Amino acid sequence: MYDAVLSETITITGHEGDAIEAYSARPLTPGPVGGVVVLHHLPGYDRQTKEFTRSLAVGGFNAVMPNLYAREAPGADPDDAMAAARAQGAIPIADDRIVGEVAGAMDYLKGLSNANGKIGVIGHCSGGRQSFLAAVSLPLDAAVDCYGGFVVGEPPAGHPLQGWEPVVNRTPDLSCPLLGLFGSEDVQPGPAHVAELEAALKEAGKTYRFRTYEGANHGFMQVDSARYQPQSAVEAWAEILGWFGRYLAA
Amino acid sequence: MSDAIIAETVMIAGHGGDTIEAYSARPVDPGRQVGGVVVIHHMPGYDEGTKEIARTFATRGYNAVVPNLYYREAPGASPDDAAAVVRAAGGVPDDRLVGDVAGGMTYLKGLPTANGKTGVIGYCSGGRQSFLAGISLPLDAAVDCYGAFVVGTPPEGMPLKVGPLVDRAADLNCPLLGLFGADDKYPSPEQVAELEAALKAAGKTYEFHIYEGAGHAFFSVNRPAYRPEAAVDGWEKIFAFYGRYLAG
Amino acid sequence: MCTYLTEKVAISGSAKGASGWFRVTEGSVYFDHPVHAPYGHTLNIDFLAPDQGPSARVAVELSAESARALMKAIEAVLDSAPPGLE
Secondary structure, eight states, X not given: OOOOEEEEEEEEEOGGGOEEEEEXXXXXXXXXXXXXXXXXXXXXXXXXXXXXXXXXXXXTOEEEEEOTTTTTSTTOOHHHHHHHHXXXXXXXXXXXXXXXXXXXXXXXXXXXXXXXXXEEEEEETHHHHHHHHHHHHSOOSEEEEESOTTSSSOOOTTOTTTTSOOGGGGGGGOOSOEEEEEETTOSTTOHHHHHHHHHHHHHTTOOEEEEEETTOOTTTTOTTSTTOOHHHHHHHHHHHHHHHHHHSOO | OOOOEEEEEEEEEOGGXXXXXXXXXXXXXXXXXXXXXXXXXXXXXXXXXXXXXXXXXXXXXXXXXXXXXXXXXXXXXXXXXXXXHHHHTTSOOHHHHHXXXXXXXXXXXXXXXEEEEEEEEEETHHHHHHHHHHHHSOOSEEEEESOTTSSSOOOTTXXXXXXXXXXXXXXXXXXXXXXXXXTOSTTOHHHHHHHHHHHHHTTOOEEEEEETTOOTXXXXXXSTTOOHHHHHHHHHXXXXXHHHHSOO | OOOOOEEEEEEEEEEEETTEEEEEEXXXXXXXXXXXXXXXXXXXXXXXXXXXXXXSEEEEEEOHXXXXXXXXXXXXXXXXXXXTOO
């Protein structure tokens, strides 16, 4: 059984043609296999998200995670990069920049010699909202939103996202089936937000699947975090691999 | 030089010259010679979590290999089925474990990026086996993660047929890092203290950490016993330890 | 929940990081997920020197309770410092 996986830091072309750092993990198989763009959480392009990216490769997908803070803090430790981006007012990252980075990552994945042409996107936390944003902006084949905050719901006064068009309004533009994974204890998205998103998807006639994990809170898939919940994370992984397995097959 | 790692299933020569399955993870082009780590999987088996551990070592600049200790009993079986078979048989015999670790060491030393230093790490039953390897083989560093029955014997009804090793502490060939949970019963804090006393008496180099709020299996990412704080700190202890003893 | 909300303040002084002392000019204060501290959310303070790059940073993550206690301690010390020392 040949199951070799290669993981490494690479450079891809992102938004506006900028060269940005990214983490690549892919099975060394002629395949062909589907590709997945990973959008890291707000704390950054970190160890546990790289491990997550490698696990997608072990699951049989070419995966790439752009360093979304690469422009603000190239080469910095992930938490320093996040802090620098925050101090520069670059968090949250502008929506058009996110779409540009994902488009660049898609081009990279489609260019791999064992690519089957199908691409999915997945993100946690801020990455969850960005995953939904990508799926309503780009022609993707599958999307996964892990507890993405502010897909629905009005940001509080003074919040940087205030005044941004609520991305749920673009649900009719969703280009692909959406898997949503949420924690029952989370407040953004809370159960009411999840229900509102589900209603929007139903109304727009979209293919979707939602799972809410009892007792889980925001960040339940982050292995290094106090919020990690092993049971929910294990089940969530099965959902993710099942979803991508179904919609990213050749 | 790059940070690329490659991870894959390989076949290695183990105890008795048997060909056994193993998982290898290593830096492709680290720009220097690197140390090797034999990873001894926990009793539940040669599973995804353990393979991920091997990949983590590779990302931190070590060649790692995980022998499938249950390969002979259940080649190609799922990890938990294989574990059930071996558990029913009383566990892996000590001499076979030593031979398989020796095979892992030979594999690592044969890699083109090897610096010749090899460490061992084991979790759960693997913790005891790591200690066993440390007293049996010319290793450079050993890590025991909550290994039960280094001290004490399994109670009635526990299928594992293993005996204590603490009386052989004087045979330890290398420094030992021990990582334990304060809430664990096998090994209990008293047993950990007994092991520490034996190492002191034998004049061995060792470093023990007992994590409050953690019990057995606190490194197991997929289990309720996982403790993020202890695991994150434990990993840094491991890398500091190996950094000291597995450097070229 | 990621709060995004960040208070920024110009500061003057020095901080000691992994590579030693450096002058700091900016502080970021936010209540959000910690990287290291074992809580769901913490009061995070970044002491920064942007002109020296992102790794010129001293970061702390405190439970909300300890952050409030720290604020009181800061006020108490400043209030009791002999006047005119600055």
